[in-house]
Amino acid sequence: MMDKKFIIYQLLPRIFGNTNENCHPDGTLQTNGTGKFSSINESVFEHLHTLGVTHIWYTGVIEHATKASFEEYGIRRDNPSVIKGRAGSPYAIKDYYDVNPYLADSVENRMAEFEDLVQRTHTAGFKVVLDFVPNHLAREYNSDSLPYWAKDFGIGDNENVFSPDNNYYYLPGEMFSMGTYHERPAKATGNDCFTANPSVNDWYETVKLNYGVDYMNGRKGHFYPIPKTWYMMNDILCFWASKGVDAFRCDMAELVPVEFWEWCIREVKHKYPKVQFIAEVYNPAEYSSYMFRGGFDYLYDKVGLYDTLKYISQGYKSSSEITGCWQSINDMQNHMLNFLENHDEQRVASDFNLGNAFKGIPSLAVSLMLNKAPFMIYFGQEVGEAGMLEEGFSGKDGRTSIFDWCSAPSVARMLKGKSYESEKELLEYYQKLLTFAMGNKAVTSGETFDLQYANYHNDLFDTNKCFVFARKYSCDNSAENFHRGGNELHTENTYKRDKLVIVAVDFSQSYNSAKVNLPDDMFRFWNIPYGQLNPFEQVEMQFDKYGVAIAEFLL
DSSP states (O other): OOSSOOEEEEEOHHHHTOOOSOOOTTOOHHHHOOOOGGGSOHHHHHHHHHTTOOEEEEOSOEEEOOSSOOGGGTOOOOOGGGOSTTTOOTTSEEEEEEEOGGGOSSGGGHHHHHHHHHHHHHHTTOEEEEEEOOSEEETTOOOSSOOTTOOOTTTTOOTTSOOTTOSBOEETTOOEEETTEEESSEEOBTTTBOSSSOOTTSOTTEEEBOSSEETTTTTEEOOSSOOHHHHHHHHHHHHHHTTTOOEEEETTGGGSOHHHHHHHHHHHHHHOTTOEEEEOOOOGGGHHIIIIITOOSEEEOIIIIIHHHHHHHTTSSOGGGHHHHHHHHGGGGGGEEEESOOTTSOOTTSTTTTSSGGGGHHHHHHHHHSSSOOEEEETTGGGTOOOOOOOSTTOSSSSOOSSSSOOOHHHHHHHTTOOOHHHHHHHHHHHHHHHHHHTOHHHHTOEEEEOGGGGTTOTTSOTTTEEEEEEEEBTTBOOOOOSSSOSOOOOSOOSSOOEEEEEEEETTOOOSEEEEEOOHHHHHHHTOOSSSSOTTOEEEEEOOTTSEEEEEEEO
16 A cells, blocks of 8 residues: 555546537537547646646546447447446446447557557556446446457356356346347346346446355355356456556445455456555445455545535534544545545535535545545546536436536636636645645645544634644654554654644634644654644634635644
8 A cells, every 4th residue: 555645536538538518418429529538638637737646547448338339340339228328337338358439539449549548647657547347247248359368258157046157147037128128037237136127226237247146045155166257357457457557446346245355456466566456335334344354455435534524514514523534444544535526426516515616625625634545536626517517317416427428518618728717716726735735745644633622622713613633744753643642652863854734624614713722642642842832832723715724833
């Protein structure tokens, strides 16, 4: 695992690079257009550098089912009855060994164009993150780019019984029908729906893969000998790692048994030691298992910090509840992926969330700087993309659709140098805060001390609307500790001066300043000499107009 913060920028090339600001709802590829691999050019890389980005997550690269036709290139057409939206879901994989043809300038050379993107990304100084979708694939999965040494899914399956050597779960004697698509025997749907009649709210466009868990008989695991699907998925991961992919964001990792991850991550890292794995996991009870047993480097912090910050910003929770987030996962805190937006969540600026991107800045400061955990930006977040278009299948839901041929208007304006003044203002603040964070060792590599508890009875600090914490970088000690107290203290023979950063935020954005108590616990824990700062003193914090205050001290 990395020992300092990094920043991921998630973008869908299909949407990010589409500069059409006037897309039609439910429009076709021909009418609305699409971004390309080539859309990610030097000016994009320059923009990301100004945000302190270190990793780019290219979402929706591996070929998925779509209603657009590429039959003239020898690519089998997909049945539209089992595709969501005209563009289709990036998580209904059609061919694990190919990239989406619509992302290429020359369809015949699409893989070479992707490989060029990876090379250009590396040359620009970024690492490449790619989706790995292990739990399910498209109803009409069909690899036309299968390597000579690999086999396709479902070949040799016994469709009449459960077997750990089957790739799919079959429902013998039952038929799945949707529109013009018919499937017999029916297969289980990706969201663990073991029925031949999934609803429109299920992941009906996908089928679940079999990792050796017998769901119909108490979820008994059959992992020895190693199931066929395990070997096939390991081969797929190694295929993409061989092309220079630095990290995999593993979709719905908790729907796949941890025993697979324990085996597979070890196997992949044996060949590619530097490759990292990020898990989309939503059950805190499983965090420890997937990190320490499964071997994941990072996990989503959605139901913890993300949800808490959202509810605080919306006025439903006290800001003091942030303390419980890090305390509940303690030693895993620095290995959670923090974010305010991604493709599954409603945009900060949407009417379904805060309705104004500037109201999310206090959450930005906390999510970015509370700890050493990596932070993720979703494309357009930095210019206040609202996700309030009715693109087609997804409707008006406060998200940028992943199912439709569409664009993100604020991003299109940004790429064309025509951003609105409010978008420029937000971008400038993002650049300022992110640059500060990534250039400050106390934030990227230092320890954290939660100061909220010391201010509960402070009349000059509102602990229901405000939150405060400290970060410290010690020149001679890199140990991680998130607790008040503890036995590890810094030595006194430092030849460089330590750095202390105090961050306070006002979620109500109504205060001009506040005075923060500094407890003796912090001085003893970090062995801070008295003088410039002293225990029980109050430090005055001046909030900017967005509700953020930062004070720096050399100790």
